[in-house]
Amino acid sequence: MANVPADLKYTREHEWAKRDGDRVRVGITHFAQEQLGDVVFVELPKVGAKVTAHQAFGVVESVKAVSDLFAPISGEVLEVNSELPQKPETVNKDPYGKGWMILVKPSNAGELDQLLSAKQYEEFVAQGAH
């Protein structure tokens, strides 16, 4: 089965969210990068931008498709992974680590609890939804 770390939260759009103190780190899942194939371009917001849960915050493009990136939670972007524009393949190599995308200061930390657990996400993926 796919690589779905137990300590993360997930969206139905295949993003993950990880609590990091009072901040939340965001990326796309192993399953997502596998479905996309070789990622060739990532467009991220600027530091300081506001993102809204379930709304697009960026774009990921692979040799097969181009997709919006959806924010798991609302808040302000504190950091973006500035390595990704030069090395988009990092998303494929290490989606949960060096392939992270944005670090958000949540405006409503409660939103995190509404996301899927690892188990729920695994079931969601297993049902063939994507």
Added chain:
Amino acid sequence: MANRYIANTPAEQREMLHTVGAASVEDLLVKIPPKARLSRPLALPPALAEADLVRHLRQLASSNADADRFACFQGGGSYDHYVPSPINHLISRGEFFTAYTPYQPEASQGTLRTIYEYQTMIAELTGMDVANASIYDGASSLAEAALMAHSTTERTEIVLARGVNPLYRRVVATYCDGPGIKLRDVPAPDGVLDEDAAKKLVGKKTAALVVQSPNFYGCLEDIAAAAEIAHAAGALLVVVADPVNLGVLEAPGRLGADIVVGEGQGLGVPVSFGGPNLGVFAAKNALVRRMPGRLVGATVDLDGARGFVLTLQTREQHIRRAKATSNICTNVALCALMATIYMATLGKQGLQRVGELSTAKAHYAAEQLTKVPGVSLRFATPFFKEFTLRLPKSPTTVVAKLARKRILPGLPLKTYDRTLADSLLVAVTEQRTREEIDAYAAALGEAVK
């Protein structure tokens, strides 16, 4: 022949009607309320035989003042540069002539290759990293540049120098209305950008500063100074340039431009009473993802052979829908092909020569025309192939008088700028002869007496 210009025969029409179960063509129109329909035949004269029709159309066309029979000093965005004869012969080949923007692009390697060469030459001329396959005309190129600057910088104002072609400004205003981008004007009291005013207007909200050089009045702008003003505020510099001039003038990219746009008509596309034209669009590599229009790239196939493809299509609306960088997903392929053949035919030296001749003849013309009593240069700033004259009589009257002598003396500026009601914009290309220029000066002398 009953239907000289309709492709199907009466028998075929009956067959089609039978297939859809209609007794007559009339039957197809019953749903249209009678009062909305014309109850009598159109008041058209009877059809002409082909030979008579051609004669009739020729006669109508002969009442035009065209650049073949008139000495054309008219410019303002469209220029009477020579169109070398290989252009028409090559574009008339069926493989090129019938092609619209290829929808199955990679099957049209020849078309893609010419576009790739066009892009390469435009990028070199403008001093930019990348050029697109072209868009409609100079005005739409500038409007797209404004949108691109807006989306790149996420800022909401575009500052335009007064010297930008006023027709382009209107197109920019139309494009910017929807997204709510605000346009601001920098005056040009001496014919060129008022730099102090520009410094005040360009600020944190400015997405781009736009200058045209040579500008609408013919004056050369200080592009490097404009770049400094724009960049100091974190804005982009958009330069409107005529690529024909760039055989002689410095590439705007080397002077600090981030986006270079312009009208490419002078590159082998006939004036044609104002269109079709060629929208040139080039930018720095860092901005390529925000570029409008189609881009052709070179690559290799499985066997390592060189081939051409449409590239970065995820910018475009057939993939990105509402989030596309632009709603233009076509190019003016045939005009871009004309420009490609033009640039390849003339080569580096040829293009340089066109620029040198145009500017030398323009300066000779300015010298002769300003010898006429009461006629002077409107602006003291250096110009290239076009300049603004101040006349002692109404420019519109002068144009009418000179047209009788088969001279198109230029463009009266009154309709573009009310403060320039006494001014005439004069363009001189390499095509104008000393005799034509001298005849113009003599005729002008009489007309303003």
